[in-house]
Amino acid sequence: MPSDLEPGFAVWLTGLPASGKSTIARALEAMLSERGVRAVVLESDDLRRLFTPRPRYDTAERDRFYTALADLARLLSENGLPVLVAATANRRAYRDRARAGIPRFLEVYVDCPLEVCRRRDPKGIYRRSTAGSAPNVPGVSAPYEPPLRPEVTVDGDRTPPEKTAQAILSALASRGFLRSAVGGVRRKAKATGRRGRPRTRRR
Numbered sequence: 001m002p003s004d005l006e007p008g009f010a011v012w013l014t015g016l017p018a019s020g021k022s023t024i025a026r027a028l029e030a031m032l033s034e035r036g037v038r039a040v041v042l043e044s045d046d047l048r049r050l051f052t053p054r055p056r057y058d059t060a061e062r063d064r065f066y067t068a069l070a071d072l073a074r075l076l077s078e079n080g081l082p083v084l085v086a087a088t089a090n091r092r093a094y095r096d097r098a099r100a101g102i103p104r105f106l107e108v109y110v111d112c113p114l115e116v117c118r119r120r121d122p123k124g125i126y127r128r129s130t131a132g133s134a135p136n137v138p139g140v141s142a143p144y145e146p147p148l149r150p151e152v153t154v155d156g157d158r159t160p161p162e163k164t165a166q167a168i169l170s171a172l173a174s175r176g177f178l179r180s181a182v183g184g185v186r187r188k189a190k191a192t193g194r195r196g197r198p199r200t201r202r203r
Helices: 021-034 044-051 059-078 092-101 114-120 125-131 161-174
Strands: 010-014 040-043 083-086 105-111 152-155
Touching: 010 021, 010 059, 010 092, 021 040, 021 083, 021 105, 021 161, 040 044, 040 059, 044 059, 059 083, 059 092, 092 105, 105 161, 152 161
Parallel strands: 010 083, 010 105, 040 083, 105 152
Antiparallel strands: none
């Protein structure tokens, strides 16, 4: 698999439910793809269907789930794959576990006011929480611990996802996670003559 990255890395996007983590991850995935880098997106909602088909969202279950998610991100990155994790991971310990196991790790805090997340509520989490059918919602009935020193903090309310993704891309490049410069796909250099035309050998 062609990649500008050696070895892989992991970007963990954390924030309240409906803060925009998945949308930003997909925008970043598209930007990396334009540069010849194929990233793997791990979304917690998708993986819960695999790891915990009947989720309870209690502390014990979240401990198991985020341990498995961190281990999966580590295994993928160890094999040279860039990994984008879109997961609330409401306890700092969950993200710290991933950081400890992945040398090239970038934590992104998607900062979005709770009232904005409530208005969005694309999956009805907050509505179910108000009705009493969704216990342990981070930021409402369960704690959410924002990062203390994230590598990147972005505005999940007013900043367009593409602009946010560009900021994350710049952070990856500044840390040497991306070999090519941000702004274009790395191409193999060709010897050129005048006006950029390929130089041909004389026989």
